[in-house]
Amino acid sequence: MKILFLNGPNLNLLGTREPDKYGTENLNDIEIYVKSIAKDMNVEVQFYQSNIEGELVDKIQDAKNKFDAIVMNPAAYTHTSVAIRDAILAVEVPTVEIHLSNIHKREEFRKISLTAPACIGQITGFGKESYKLGLIAVVDYLNKK
Numbered sequence: 033m034k035i036l037f038l039n040g041p042n043l044n045l046l047g048t049r050e051p052d053k054y055g056t057e058n059l060n061d062i063e064i065y066v067k068s069i070a071k072d073m074n075v076e077v078q079f080y081q082s083n084i085e086g087e088l089v090d091k092i093q094d095a096k097n098k099f100d101a102i103v104m105n106p107a108a109y110t111h112t113s114v115a116i117r118d119a120i121l122a123v124e125v126p127t128v129e130i131h132l133s134n135i136h137k138r139e140e141f142r143k144i145s146l147t148a149p150a151c152i153g154q155i156t157g158f159g160k161e162s163y164k165l166g167l168i169a170v171v172d173y174l175n176k177k
Contacts, residue, residue, distance in 0.1 A: 033074075035170060036099040037066065037163070039081035040107030046132075053133045056160050062160045069164055075171055084145055085113055092119040093129075100174055102127040103166040110135065110145045120150040126173055130166040131156040 039059060044050060047058035053118045057065075063079045070077040078099075082088050088109065093106070095102055102125050109116050120127050127150065134157030135142045148154045152173055 033101075033171065034076045034078070034099045035070070035167060036091070036095050036102045036108075036164045037060075037063075037079045037166075038088055038102060038104040039079070040088060040105060041083040043105060043107055044083070055132065057160055062163055065160060066167060069160070070167060073171060077167070082126050085109055085115060087106070089115050089119045092116065092123055092125070095125045096123040099125060101125060101170040103130055103163070103170055104128070104147070104151075105132070106147050107176075110147050111141055112166050113146060117147045117150045120121055120147065126170060127151045128166045128170045129154040130162040132159050132162055133157060134150045157160075164171060 042058055046054055047056055059081060067077055080091050092102065104127055106113065106116055106129065129145065129148050129151045136156065137144065145154065153169060155162045155169065158165060
């Protein structure tokens with residue numbers, strides 16, 4: 033089983049960017065954490081981060097027939113990207129949306145996700161554990177299919 037983890041804009045700044053909201057661990061720390069869990073589950077994971085919307089769309093499109101599922105933290109694109117939403121729908125690769133912070137407890141504009149309706153589910157507000165929970169959820173989903 034192969035799972036692609038996609039990370040959107042500014043997640044490369046984790047650890048230093050608003051640690052009160054996003055924690056003090058950087059994205060590499062989270063990747064190492066998730067890879068260790070995935071290894072125990074006998075699941076292969078690959079990570080990719082971009083600040084560029086089109087690059088994320090390209091990765092989603094490229095995932096078809098290469099990955100069994102996607103776990104994605106679209107970050108700010110959650111609230112603005114019809115292109116990412118459309119890509120998820122187009123490739124029909126099961127996708128779970130995740131967020132470090134609880135977007136439903138944040139500013140009004142952050143409570144709206146354009147991408148979540150294209151996903152099989154959304155996990156939000158558990159910090160780095162959102163990544164672990166996303167992995168567990170998507171593997172469980174695939175095993176039940």
